[in-house]
Amino acid sequence: MTQNGALGGESRIDIVVAGAGYVGLATAVAIAQAQPGLTxxxxxxxxxGAWQKDQRxxxxxxxxxxxxxxxxxxxxIAPHAQAITEMIVTDSKTADPVRPVLLTFSGEVEAGEPFAHMVxxxxxxxxLRAKAEALGIKLTEGVSVTDFVTEPTFTRLTLSHGETVEASLLIAADGVKSRLREKAGIRTVHWDYGQSGIVCTVAHERPxxxxxxxxxxxxxxFAILPLTGxxxxxxxxxxxxEADRLVGADPLIFESxxxxxxxxxxxxxxxxGKPRAFPLSLTLARDFVRPRFALVGDAAHGIHPIAGQGLNLGFKDAAALAETVVEAARLGQDVGALDILENYQRWRxxxxxxxxxxxxxxxxxxxNESTLLRSIRDIGLGLVERMPPLKSYFIDQAASQERNEPRLLQGEAI
Structure with missing residues (x-):
């Protein structure tokens, strides 16, 4: 397979991943681990070092x-992870003195396996970075892909520090406002919710x-998610x-x-620490692939955090794309060919x-504050609570367990 070249010149490589968030790192690690011959x-x-400042x-x-x-x-990861052993759902107004529990979920999909962890x-x-380093994956920080031109057998990338790279496949994992998605000409469905998600860590007296x-x-x-301690x-x-007002308020006002x-x-x-607010919107890419180009993670989809599935969708992308690319490479096929990448698109x-x-x-x-809608949804939650098969379905959804999952998500090697 092709080999890395030196900085400042031109190099030829099999796969470039643009973005070192969790999904980009997981995609690179999954491919390199399963198919060491691919660079x-x-x-x-x-x-x-910017990633080390993330307190979320x-x-x-x-x-x-x-x-x-x-x-x-x-x-x-395990020493820092907190298993979610139970989840409860309530529906109320902010000032209600009592918040009746409408729905409860036990925290296991299998004996001894929680349906989720907080990490x-x-x-x-x-x-993920340590694993990438152990696999010999080269990680260049503080550098962006400023442009790329797709040729029949490779794509030529121009990097912000002057280097040129030829790759068989460019994987864009550069976030919900992906510049590479725009450069690839991929349109999106997008709208803002007029909401922001306030994120912070809270210490409390009791476990x-x-x-x-x-x-x-x-x-x-308003989600309360358990951490260690x-x-x-x-x-x-x-x-x-309101979110902007709250995060900018005096700490005493915020805590009250x-x-x-x-x-x-x-x-x-x-x-x-200081709370932060992040605008919420829906962004769905109309296509996930182009010749020698694929989207993963938030670059392909940004969704509301109401179900806590955004990152898990990204990990599904990573697993599916890695499996698609590795299987193609093992068959001697071109990993950047559009017909190969369309298999990933259909999957995800x-x-x-x-x-x-x-x-x-x-x-x-x-x-919303509609009394009618509140009554309807409370009846619906109550029905789910009383129907074990339906509750099991929702637990499987929360655990990201579905048919036709990529092998890595089933705990199997590619």
Whole structure:
């Protein structure tokens, strides 16, 4: 296979991944581990060490945990991961003194296997980077792909520091505002929700025992997600103007508003660090591939966090694209050929559209003050609570367990 060249000149390589977030790293690691003959390089526009400043945490579904274990990363992540042992759902107004539990989920998909873990982003990124380094994957930070031109047998990339790279396949993992997606001429379906997600870590007096809580409030969902120790991660949806006011407010005001929504079940609470707000929108790429070009992760789809599935969708992309590319390489096929990449697109596009539509409907259904809609959705949640087969289906969805999953998500090698 082709080999890396030196910086500043021109090099030829099999696969370039643009973006060193979790999905980009996982894609590169999965390909390099399964097919060592393919040369893989990661180009990341973020400054060196920027990822270490991320104080957030992510919900990793059971299937993605299996993938990370198969990639050899989970042993480094596990000491920092908190299993979600139970999830409860409530639907109320912010000032309601009592929030009746309408739906409960046990936290296991199989005996001893939680349907999800909460993992600090820094630890997840560090484990994937360590694995990439162990596999000999070259990672260049503080450099972006400024342009690319697709030829019949390769794509020529121009990097921001002057290097030119020829690759058989460019994988864009550069986020929801992907510049490479735009350069590839791929259009999107997009709309803003007029909401922002406030994210922060909360310390509390009493242990959470691994319980996750989702309060559906008129402004949007308020999720309490367990972390190691007496701490929880908060994902708090508000109208954007209100979210901006809250994160910019005096800490005493912010914590009083936080306590109103969080409740006193876990005792006294305290926000750790400065909260941040992120605008929420729906962005779905109309196509996932072009000749010698593929989208993964948020570059292909950005969805509302109401179901906590955004990152897990990205890991599905990584597993599916890696399996598609590796199987093609083993058959001696061109890994960047459009007919090969269309297999990946067919595999992933419907699932992505379905999840995007689901989260959109859920957000519109629950983020409002309609008494009628509240009555209807409470009846619906009550029915799910009383129907074990339906509850099992939702647990499987939360765990990202479906038919025709890529092998890595089933814990199998490619």
């Amino acid at each position: 893989v390089r990661i180009i990341d526009a973020a400054p060196e 945490a992510s919900a990793i579904a059971a299937a993605a945990c299996r993938m990370l274990e198969r990639l050899g990363c989970w042993s480094d 600090p982003n820094k630890e997840l990124n560090a484990a 959470h025992h691994g319980r996750a809580v989702e309060h559906f409030l008129p402004a949007g969902p 007496n701490r929880s991660s908060i994902v708090w949806t508000e109208k954007t103007t 508003e936080l306590e109103l929504r969080f409740g006193l079940e876990l005792g006294e609470i305290r926000a750790e 596009r419907f699932d992505t559209l379905r999840m995007g539509a689901t989260t959109d409907v859920l957000n519109r259904l629950f983020s």
